Amino acid sequence: MPMVLLTCDKDIPEREKHIYLKAPDEDTRSFLPLANAPTIPGTLSERGCSFCGAKLVIGGVLKDTIQMIHGPVGCAYDTWHTKRYPSDNGHFQLKYVWSTDMKEPDVVFGGEKRLEASMHEAFEEMPNIKRMILYTTCPTALIGDDVKAVAKRVMAARPDVDIFTVECPGFAGVSQSKGHHVLNIGWVNEKVGTVEPTITSEYTINFIGDYNIQGDTDLLQQYWQALGIQVIAHFTGNANYDDLRGMHRAKLSVVNCARSAGYIANELKRQYGIPRLDIDSWGFNYMAEGIRKVCAFFGIEQKGEDLIASEYAKWKPKLDWYKEGLKGTRMAIWTGGPRLWHWTKAVEDDLGAEVVAMSSKFGHEEDFEKVIARGRDGTYYVDDGNELEFFEIIEAIKPEVIFTGPRVGEIVKKLHIPYINGHGYHNGPYMGFEGFINLARDMYNAVRNPLFKLARTDIRSTTTSELKEAV
Amino acid sequence: MTSPSVDDLFGYVQKRCLWQFFSRSWDRKENIEGILEKATQLLLEEPVTLTSPMDRLFHADAKILVADFREHFPAITTLGAEEVKSLLQSVKERLLDLTVTSSKNRELHQNLY
Numbered sequence: 001m002p003m004v005l006l007t008c009d010k011d012i013p014e015r016e017k018h019i020y021l022k023a024p025d026e027d028t029r030s031f032l033p034l035a036n037a038p039t040i041p042g043t044l045s046e047r048g049c050s051f052c053g054a055k056l057v058i059g060g061v062l063k064d065t066i067q068m069i070h071g072p073v074g075c076a077y078d079t080w081h082t083k084r085y086p087s088d089n090g091h092f093q094l095k096y097v098w099s100t101d102m103k104e105p106d107v108v109f110g111g112e113k114r115l116e117a118s119m120h121e122a123f124e125e126m127p128n129i130k131r132m133i134l135y136t137t138c139p140t141a142l143i144g145d146d147v148k149a150v151a152k153r154v155m156a157a158r159p160d161v162d163i164f165t166v167e168c169p170g171f172a173g174v175s176q177s178k179g180h181h182v183l184n185i186g187w188v189n190e191k192v193g194t195v196e197p198t199i200t201s202e203y204t205i206n207f208i209g210d211y212n213i214q215g216d217t218d219l220l221q222q223y224w225q226a227l228g229i230q231v232i233a234h235f236t237g238n239a240n241y242d243d244l245r246g247m248h249r250a251k252l253s254v255v256n257c258a259r260s261a262g263y264i265a266n267e268l269k270r271q272y273g274i275p276r277l278d279i280d281s282w283g284f285n286y287m288a289e290g291i292r293k294v295c296a297f298f299g300i301e302q303k304g305e306d307l308i309a310s311e312y313a314k315w316k317p318k319l320d321w322y323k324e325g326l327k328g329t330r331m332a333i334w335t336g337g338p339r340l341w342h343w344t345k346a347v348e349d350d351l352g353a354e355v356v357a358m359s360s361k362f363g364h365e366e367d368f369e370k371v372i373a374r375g376r377d378g379t380y381y382v383d384d385g386n387e388l389e390f391f392e393i394i395e396a397i398k399p400e401v402i403f404t405g406p407r408v409g410e411i412v413k414k415l416h417i418p419y420i421n422g423h424g425y426h427n428g429p430y431m432g433f434e435g436f437i438n439l440a441r442d443m444y445n446a447v448r449n450p451l452f453k454l455a456r457t458d459i460r461s462t463t464t465s466e467l468k469e470a471v
Numbered sequence: 472m473t474s475p476s477v478d479d480l481f482g483y484v485q486k487r488c489l490w491q492f493f494s495r496s497w498d499r500k501e502n503i504e505g506i507l508e509k510a511t512q513l514l515l516e517e518p519v520t521l522t523s524p525m526d527r528l529f530h531a532d533a534k535i536l537v538a539d540f541r542e543h544f545p546a547i548t549t550l551g552a553e554e555v556k557s558l559l560q561s562v563k564e565r566l567l568d569l570t571v572t573s574s575k576n577r578e579l580h581q582n583l584y
Contacts, residue, residue, distance in 0.1 A: 029568075032575040185584070251524065262494055266584040275528035278489040289487075289535055296531035345486060365576040370492045373485040 003031060004380070008388035012042040018383040020368075022376070028369045035383040036364040038174045044386040046408065047361050049170030051137050053179025055079045057260055059133045059166060061211045061236040062244075063087035066098055066122050066129055070115050070147060071137025073101045075170075084424045085212045087238045092129075098122055102139055111145050119154045123161060131241035132163045141169035162241070164191055175362035175384075177259070177337075184263035187244065188271065192264075197246030201230035203298045206250040206274070208265050209257025209338075210281065212237030214428030219435055220281060223291060223311075227303050235261055248272045252297055254290070256281045256431075259338040259367055281431040282339075282439070283346025284312070284319060311433040319350060322440035327352035329447055330397065334385065334404040335422040337363025341370035343403070348376070351440055356397040359385035387411060401447050416456045418446035474554075475544035477561040483543065484566060490532055496571050496579040502529075503570070507563045509533035514540070514547065514555050 005016040017034040039045040048056070051071075056079040060067050069076040076099035087093060100118045102111050119132065136147055151163040168182035205224070210217055217237030224231050232250040233243040247253075253265040255278045265276040277297065279290030288308045295304030331353045333340050337360040347353040355375060359382035360367060372381055380393050390408065394415060402412050403422035412419050420426050426442040429435040484491060490502040505525065510533040512519050521527050540547050550558065571579065 027569060028575065029573040036578075252528070258489070258494075263584050266494060266498070270584070273524060275524045276493075277528060277531065278493075280489070292535050293531045296534045297527050364578060366492055366494060366578065369570070369574065369576060370489065373492075 003033070006389055006392045008392050009043075012040055014040045015043060015389070019385075019389070020372070020381045022372060022379055022381065024377045028372050032365055032372070033368050033381055033383045034365070035360065035368055036174060036177060036362070037383075039384055043384070044388070045361075045384055046386065046405075047174070047384060048176040049138075050168050050172040050176060050178035050182070051075060051135060051170045052079050053173075053176030053181075053260075053362070054166045054168045054183040055133075055135050055179070056083060057176065057180060057211065058183050058236055059135070060093060061085045062131075062133070062239055062241050063089050063091075063093050064129060064131055065093070065241045066096075066126065066132040067093070068098050068100070068115075068119055068122060068132055068134045069137060070100045070111065070118075070135060070140045070145065071102050072139065073099045075099070075137045082424075083211070084214050084428075085237060086215060086218075087212070088218070096126075100140075102137075107139050107143055110143060111140050112147075112150050115140075115145065115147065116150050116154060119150070119163075120157070123154075123158060130161045132161065133241075134163055134165045136165075136167045136169050138169045138171055141167065141172075164241075177362040177364065180260040181263055184261060185267065188247075188264050188267040191245045192268070192272075193245070193248045195242045195245035197232050197243070197249050199230065199249065201228055203227070203229040203300065204232050204250045204252070205229055205294065206233045206235060206247050206253045206265075206268070207231050207237075208235040208253055208255045209259075209261035210234060210237045210431070211257075213423075213430075214425045216281070216429040216431040216435065219429045219432045223307060223432065226307050227291075227295065227300065229294070229298070235264060248274070250274055252277055252294070254279060254294055256342075257338050259336070259363060280342050280346065282342050283436055284316070284350050284433055286342075286346055287432055287436070288312075315433045315437050318437050319440060322437070322444050323350065323352050325444050326440065326447070329353045329443070330356050330400045331443075332357040332359075332393075332397070332399040332402040332404075333422060334359040334390065334402060334408055336361050337367045339403070339422060340381075341367060341374055344371060344376075345374045346436070347443075350436060351443070353443075355379060356399055357393050358382065359390070361385075391415075401443055416452045418449055418452055420446055472546035472549065474546045474550060475540070475558070477558060477565060479544055480540065480558065480562045481565045483539065484536070484562065485569075487539070488532070488536065491566055491570050494578065494584060495581065496574075499570050499579075500567065501525075502532075503563055503566045505529035506532045506536065507559050507566075510537050510540075511556055511559045513537045514559070515552050 003016045004019045004021050009015040020033050076097050080097040106114050147165050168179045172178050233247045253274050253276045255265045268274040269276050280286035291304045295301050340358040344355045357380040402419045405423045409419035430439040493499050506529045509529045
């Protein structure tokens with residue numbers, strides 16, 4: 001089956017290169033969706049901006065760091081509080097947001113003075129916080145404010161603070177993916193190697209690409225602790241700024257989200273000789289495999305087997321119960337990129353679900369190679385999908401549940417299809433053994449929810465009809 | 472018991488293994504060659520070198536891969552040494568073709584990460 005031109009895309013035929021319907025005996029040598037390419041004019045992209053990729057996804061997770069956003073106030077608000085990544089210090093990073101609140105005169109005459117004053121003000125207001133990430137945004141990048149020079153002046157005036165600058169305005173790339181990239185490479189080049197961590201175990205790892213969404217990091221940390229493995233740095237779930245400066249001392253980089261953080265793992269390998277091990281942290285089978293690999297690297301296999309046995313004893317009966325109820329559920333995954341390939345086989349093997357459509361906002365072609373290798377025949381694989389395409393695909397494949405973000409989720413709810421928050425989760429964590437039970441429970445509750453059936457019924461008549469107000 | 476085919480093992484690796492899909496062509500090649508070399512040694516019960524961190528990484532991946540091969544394709548244990556070598560060599564060639572040589576991924580050969 002070649003690439004697909006949907007009916008709704010008849011006026012933007014370039015979209016055909018981004019949508020693939022997998023047929024038996026095909027592989028990615030013949031068909032690979034074009035990805036990480038500029039959004040086509042005429043399509044209503046659901047992508048985020050590059051600044052958002054740096055701040056909301058990675059930097060903003062740090063629990064002891066001021067996130068100074070040099071730009072209009074909306075850039076700060078729109079990248080704050082839309083993801084739930086708690087921390088063990090009272091959720092400092094969720095409580096506060098910082099902005100230089102640029103106005104027209106600052107754009108005309110330059111914003112450096114305002115920035116410098118804002119940075120000092122933030123440190124004055126929060127005297128216990130000594131770390132800051134400073135981000136440029138579209139207007140401050142366009143007017144050429146020299147944020148690195150300002151950061152140097154502030155650090156000179158305050159010798160006990162450390163500041164990292166991320167120069168990645170919203171327009172820097174085609175999606176939020178560029179922000180991941182810029183932050184990763186900037187951090188490894190400027191900050192890694194500037195702090196020596198205290199080593200407490202002969203087994204040390206960096207756990208990369210996990211942002212403690214609803215406690216993912218906290219849950220996995222229990223496993224590493226049980227195995228006697230010291231995590232030098234979680235990149236960046238529940239992490240301190242200085243933890244990430246010591247990443248060069250780990251013996252192994254274990255990577256979950258290869259899309260947002262594969263860059264730093266690659267550079268840690270190139271610059272410091274630290275091997276990179278990619279694992280899947282969602283799903284029973286995958287999590288067990290990941291633990292086995294990490295333990296095999298350190299030669300502590302029996303500890304790994306003991307942990308897996310204990311977790312299986314606790315959670316597997318529950319998984320089996322949910323699998324019985326979810327077998328054959330037709331599911332769509334419309335998230336950022338990596339969760340497509342992390343989840344498609346996990347929900348198939350562990351829960352008996354059938355993933356019938358997947359769409360990625362910012363995945364690269366590498367992500368499509370992975371997901372097409374793992375995914376089913378007859379499934380749609382879409383890059384940078386838009387709402388009309390979603391409606392048309394829903395009509396074609398009739399999913400019973402959709403894992404996606406709240407914005408798309410609210411739309412599909414109007415079609416009386418339940419959605420699960422595939423970014424911030426409904427009731428997470430979703431990683432690890434216990435986490436996958438949470439995912440299964442949320443999915444079960446969604447597809448068994450009688451409200452959707454009731455909402456479809458028109459109580460003014462005796463007929464049941466699908467409401468079409470959303471299309 | 473039917474002997475596993477190249478299709479069987481290749482298909483299994485495609486669905487399970489993230490190491491074949493690293494970001495750049497040289498990383499993919501290094502992983503595929505390193506892990507399948509160690510997997511061949513493990514299947515043949517030959518001594519495995521574990522001197523460098525990369526050796527230990529490939530060994531960790533290969534160990535899980537070989538355990539899976541033995542579980543899902545038990546007839547692999549009945550093959551002779553030359554058959555095992557030839558089978559894994561063919562799997563390696565197909566993986567390199569799909570993920571490196573014939574890949575349509577436009578980022579594979581970029582010099583920087």
